[in-house]
Amino acid sequence: xxxxxxxxxxxxxxxDVEQIPTRNGYGDGLLILGEKNKNVVVLTADLAESTRVLxxxxxxxxxxxxxxxxxxxxxxxxxxxxxxxxIPFVSSYAVFNPGRNWDQLRVSVCVxxxxxxxxxxxxxxxxxxxxxxxQALEDIAITRVLPRMIVVVPCDYEETKKATIALGELVGPTxxxxxxxxxxxxxxxxxxxxxxxxxxxxxxxxxxxFASGPLLYQALVAAKMLKSKGISVEVINNHTIKPLxxxxxIASAKKTRAVVTVEEHQIMGGAGSAVAxxxxxxxxxxxxMIGMPNSFGESGKPLELIAKYGMDTPAIxxAITRVLxxxx
Amino acid sequence: MLLHDKKLKILEEKAxxxxxxxxxxxxxAGSGHSAGPLGMAxxxxxxxxxxxxxxxxxxxxxxxxxxxxSNGHICPVRYVTMAHAGYFPKKELMTLRQLGSxxxxxxxxxxxxxxxxxxxxxxxxxxxxxxxxxxGRMDKKKYHVYCAMSDGEHQEGQTWEAVMAAGKxxxxxxxxxxxxxxxxxDGYTEDVMPLESLADKYKAFGWHVLEIDGHNMRAFVDAxxxxxxxxxxxxxxxxxTIPGRGVSYMxxxxxxxxxxxxxxxxxxxxxxxxxxxxxxESEHQ
Numbered sequence: 001x002x003x004x005x006x007x008x009x010x011x012x013x014x015x016d017v018e019q020i021p022t023r024n025g026y027g028d029g030l031l032i033l034g035e036k037n038k039n040v041v042v043l044t045a046d047l048a049e050s051t052r053v054l055x056x057x058x059x060x061x062x063x064x065x066x067x068x069x070x071x072x073x074x075x076x077x078x079x080x081x082x083x084x085x086x087i088p089f090v091s092s093y094a095v096f097n098p099g100r101n102w103d104q105l106r107v108s109v110c111v112x113x114x115x116x117x118x119x120x121x122x123x124x125x126x127x128x129x130x131x132x133x134x135q136a137l138e139d140i141a142i143t144r145v146l147p148r149m150i151v152v153v154p155c156d157y158e159e160t161k162k163a164t165i166a167l168g169e170l171v172g173p174t175x176x177x178x179x180x181x182x183x184x185x186x187x188x189x190x191x192x193x194x195x196x197x198x199x200x201x202x203x204x205x206x207x208x209x210f211a212s213g214p215l216l217y218q219a220l221v222a223a224k225m226l227k228s229k230g231i232s233v234e235v236i237n238n239h240t241i242k243p244l245x246x247x248x249x250i251a252s253a254k255k256t257r258a259v260v261t262v263e264e265h266q267i268m269g270g271a272g273s274a275v276a277x278x279x280x281x282x283x284x285x286x287x288x289m290i291g292m293p294n295s296f297g298e299s300g301k302p303l304e305l306i307a308k309y310g311m312d313t314p315a316i317x318x319a320i321t322r323v324l325x326x327x328x
Numbered sequence: 329m330l331l332h333d334k335k336l337k338i339l340e341e342k343a344x345x346x347x348x349x350x351x352x353x354x355x356x357a358g359s360g361h362s363a364g365p366l367g368m369a370x371x372x373x374x375x376x377x378x379x380x381x382x383x384x385x386x387x388x389x390x391x392x393x394x395x396x397x398s399n400g401h402i403c404p405v406r407y408v409t410m411a412h413a414g415y416f417p418k419k420e421l422m423t424l425r426q427l428g429s430x431x432x433x434x435x436x437x438x439x440x441x442x443x444x445x446x447x448x449x450x451x452x453x454x455x456x457x458x459x460x461x462x463x464g465r466m467d468k469k470k471y472h473v474y475c476a477m478s479d480g481e482h483q484e485g486q487t488w489e490a491v492m493a494a495g496k497x498x499x500x501x502x503x504x505x506x507x508x509x510x511x512x513x514d515g516y517t518e519d520v521m522p523l524e525s526l527a528d529k530y531k532a533f534g535w536h537v538l539e540i541d542g543h544n545m546r547a548f549v550d551a552x553x554x555x556x557x558x559x560x561x562x563x564x565x566x567x568x569t570i571p572g573r574g575v576s577y578m579x580x581x582x583x584x585x586x587x588x589x590x591x592x593x594x595x596x597x598x599x600x601x602x603x604x605x606x607x608x609e610s611e612h613q
Contacts, residue, residue: 041466062466068496073489076452080396080459083445086466088459103449104486108456111446113438 001202001227007190008201012217013224018185020157022178022214023121027052029164030089034060037087040168043078044091045071050180051091051121071096075104075118082114087168094120094136094177102142109173110146116173118143123177124213124264125292125309126302135297136177141269143175144242151242152176152195153263153271155216156186159239162193170195179264181302183214186237198245200252204234207320207327208252211262212238212271215290215311219262222316233320241271249275250283258327259287260319264311267291286326288319331378331549339545342412343373347574348601349408349421355594357424360433363571363584364478365405367509367542371567372409374545375474379552384414387441393471394444394460398453399478399507400434401586406443407431415442451484453477454504458494461502461562472556476505480512483521488533494562495534503555504535504564507542509571511582530564542567574601 002008011017034040034056041063048054048066057064067074071092078088090097098105098118109116123136144151150172154160160178167174192199198210202223211219216237223233234252238245238261253259259279261272272289279285290311297305306312331339347369354360376382380393397406404424411418416430423429430440434448444460447453457475464471481487494502506526514520527537536558540547548567555563571585572578575597578589589597603609 065462067493070486070489070492072451072486073455073458073493076455076486076490077459077462077493079445079452080456080461081463082459083456084460084463084467086459086463104452104455107446107449108452111436112456 001224003200003203006192006199006201007188009185009188012184012186012220019182020185021180021182022154022157022160023052023180025154025157025160026119026121026164026178027055029161030056031059033165033168034063037168039085039087040089041065041081041086042089042091043067043074045069045074045096047092047121051119053091071101072104075101076108078116079108079112079114082116083112087115087117089117089119089168091119091121093134094123094139095134098139098143098175099136105143106146110148113148114173115171117167118173118175120175120177122180124179125297125305126214126264127180128302128305129299131299132296137264137266137292137297138269139177140241140265140271144274148173149242150174150195150240152240153212154178154239155214155237156183158185158187158189158191159193163239166193166195179214184217186217186220196240196243196245198240198248199237200234200248201237202233202235204232204256206232206256207258207260207324208234208236208256209260209262209316210236210238210249210271210275212241213264215262215264218311218313219316221313222320225313226317226320231320238271238275241274244274244278246278246282249278253279253283253285257285258323259285260290260316260323261287262290262311262316265291267293286323288323290316290319329378331546335378336546339373339377342377343370344574344601344604346373346405346408346412348598349418350404351575351589351594351597351601353408353421353424354404354588355591356422358588359425360404360588361401361586362588363511363578364399364402364507364509366573366575366578367569367571368402368405368476368507369573370543370545371505371548372405374548376409376413378549381471384442387415391469391471394457394473396444396447396453396457396460396473396475397435398447398475399450399481400447403435406435410442416440450478450481451486454487454490457502458490458497458499461494461499462497464501465499471501473502474505475502476507479506479508479510479517479523479526482523482526491530491533491535498534498560499562500559502562503552504562506564506566507569508566509569511571511580511585513582513585515582526566534561536561536563537566538563539566539568542569543573574605576600576605
């Protein structure tokens with residue numbers, strides 16, 4: 001059922017599907033990029049190990065800047081480094097970075113048009129037991145409104161690795177986020193990845209799912225389950241929230257005339273909102289949105305929280321049922 | 329580089345010319361900040377005409393010294409000094425704050441070559457300067473990074489984060505210039521939110537601290553020279569200045585922080601600057 005050109009993980013629906021934290025993809029991607037480009041520098045705010053930049057720091061201590069717990073200074077320092085020819089990756093948890101230092105992101109980075117790579121780790125509700133203060137569910141909203149920003153949400157380990165390298169090679173301010181926990185590996189090293197190009201993983205004709213981030217897996221499972229009930233679901237990996245791949249998304253909406261967006265972020269202001277802004281203006285069709293329903297989270301296991309707040313496979317199937325009813 | 333008597337005299341005359349152009353451009357613009365730019369006119373004159381290694385014809389020269397202006401709202405003094413130094417035609421000064429002008433209300437680096445950063449929201453410039461100094465060290469560059477700051481922005485927590493970071497990295501290629509004029513929008517700094525002792529605070533974070541009269545250009549130049557001889561530490565030059573310096577009715581009055589003179593006020597200000605406060609006679613009226 002997968003698009004063969006994309007070389008996805010053939011064991012994706014196995015019970016023992018390989019699972020790796022997306023954050024590991026960042027750490028591994030940085031090592032490859034750091035080897036290729038000596039101008040890559042890494043900053044962190046007392047979170048070197050958990051954001052997976054520690055290995056970079058051990059390999060390239062002269063290009064590693066430990067900022068202490070001072071995220072605002074870290075962001076503006078990165079601006080100064082970038083304006084002096086460096087390619088800084090600013091690494092912390094998404095609740096602090098860009099949560100704590102949004103003004104510095106707006107002024108020091110975006111207004112200055114500085115080539116800074118902002119990296120939000122431990123994003124989404126799946127950070128789990130740490131609870132609501134540490135669950136970043138607003139970061140996409142506050143980054144995608146900034147002029148000049150590019151915003152990417154990779155779906156798995158492989159894609160996070162590729163996104164790290166691709167964003168490092170692109171000139172301009174960027175934000176990308178990833179999660180703490182292990183999640184299924186959906187793509188392989190052979191899967192193509194281009195910023196701004198959404199990928200159709202499963203072709204369908206009744207309804208489209210535009211999924212961003214690791215919940216893409218839950219969307220794929222929903223598509224598989226509905227196939228057996230005769231519903232043909234198109235699943236698109238919408239990894240670039242800004243700029244959206246308008247061509248691919250509108251083509252899919254034209255074909256299926258019903259869209260469900262899926263993401264681990266507040267429904268307000270996230271990838272779903274970006275899709276709704278696009279479709280409302282260019283090709284209006286019914287849209288249902290899966291995401292955090294205007295609420296903070298709480299402590300719990302990642303999958304428990306994803307179920308409780310309506311972002312798991314059964315919730316996606318319900319949203320598909322709703323959108324199909326609305327489809328004229 | 330030593331400042332000889334003859335050059336000092338030239339610089340003092342230049343600073344007076346720069347003050348006059350600040351008054352003219354602010355009066356023409358009808359909005360903007362008066363007190364800070366006048367207070368920093370001597371230091372900016374000394375920077376652009378004596379201290380900085382720079383080339384107005386090659387604003388992106390990689391080896392240039394960097395001057396970050398953290399409190400972007402005093403940009404009128406930077407614009408006027410840059411125009412006098414040859415970065416752009418002086419007549420452009422009269423476009424300040426107008427639609428389409430390169431002289432934005434707060435400095436915008438993408439529009440005007442020679443500006444290192446875009447700044448306005450307080451407290452970010454020193455962090456950017458720390459980044460530039462770190463980059464310079466990584467690349468083994470000889471350039472020096474200067475960061476001009478207001479005293480008021482030392483109420484921002486981020487300023488102290490940057491002070492801490494510069495101390496940690498012992499950035500000897502970084503010199504901060506703190507405009508200690510004691511005023512901010514809502515009043516006197518020590519009433520609004522006391523800052524003292526700034527010298528002790530910087531010392532505690534591992535900086536070399538110098539305090540000078542910010543209208544004594546020789547003292548400022550000497551301080552910049554001393555800063556370069558201090559190894560293993562960044563230097564802060566706390567420059568005590570008189571806000572509105574040179575215009576009697578503006579001096580030390582915080583109400584002039586964010587306002588421009590009207591036509592009549594500008595006439596009086598220019599008359600005072602021409603006669604150096606009545607000390608000399610002016611042939612102009």
